[in-house]
Amino acid sequence: MPNTNIRYKKQEEARGGEDSLPCAKAVAKVKEMSEIKSNRSYKNGRSRKDNPQTVDLVMNLGIDPKQADQMLRGSIALPKGIGKTNRVIAFCDGELIEAAKKAGATEAGGDELVDKVSKGWLDFDVAVAHPSMMGKVGKLGRVLGPQGKMPTPKAGTVTPEVANAVAEYVAGKLEFRNDAGGNVHMAVGKTNFSVEDLTENIEAAIGRMVKLKPATSKGTYLKNVVISGTRTPGVKIDVSAL
Secondary structure, three states: OHHHHHHHHHHHHHHOOOOOEOHHHHHHHHHHHHOOOOOOOOOOOOOOOOOOOEEEEEEEEOOOOOOHHHOOEEEEOOOOOOOOOOOEEEEOOOHHHHHHHHOOOOEEEOHHHHHHHHOOOOOOOEEEEOHHHHHHHHHHHHHHOOOOOOOOHHHOOEOOOHHHHHHHHHOOOEEEEEOOOOEEEEEEEEOOOOHHHHHHHHHHHHHHHHHOOOOOOOOOOEEEEEEEEOOOOOEEEOHHHO
């Protein structure tokens, strides 16, 4: 779109070169770029009003995704949240159903919920399951797997503590996994967050990846770390300064 192209060019000019910056300066640069407008209005004469953009973090890691012992998957609750709440469902039975709903689950139940999802209902972000339900939930792998919504112990979404897990994910706890290129993508907040809050979230996310470094990973582990807004160019973070 013409407006987007004009704005993007202005953002690239504001970014300057592509040198790596200390984390806080990289965050400030993304926030600065997110506020740049195209100075053009819609045909109806009203100016476009932008909502806060999601700030995305991409970490290119020195891992071999083809090796099972180097694949990374887990979950993290960032210290300052991510500016959104998740829609969470819980596969459980008995008294846990009511507890899950009180914790914020949009849907909770056993056979009926499994049947509903098996028929294609996917209007949720995260699925949590009690271990006793996995014999039934496991059949949903073909439905939930491609969506990245299949409960798994590694992500903390298969747990006896269903209500606690629901509450954490409703509050914005994130699941992550590396892609085929050895990258981990993660939302770390919104452009209306303060520089300090975004920096704290980013450093927490990078710190988590460092702790998860596979013992068999060789060479440089944190190869490249970039942050961007939904509609801004990326800015490299100088990981040596962390």
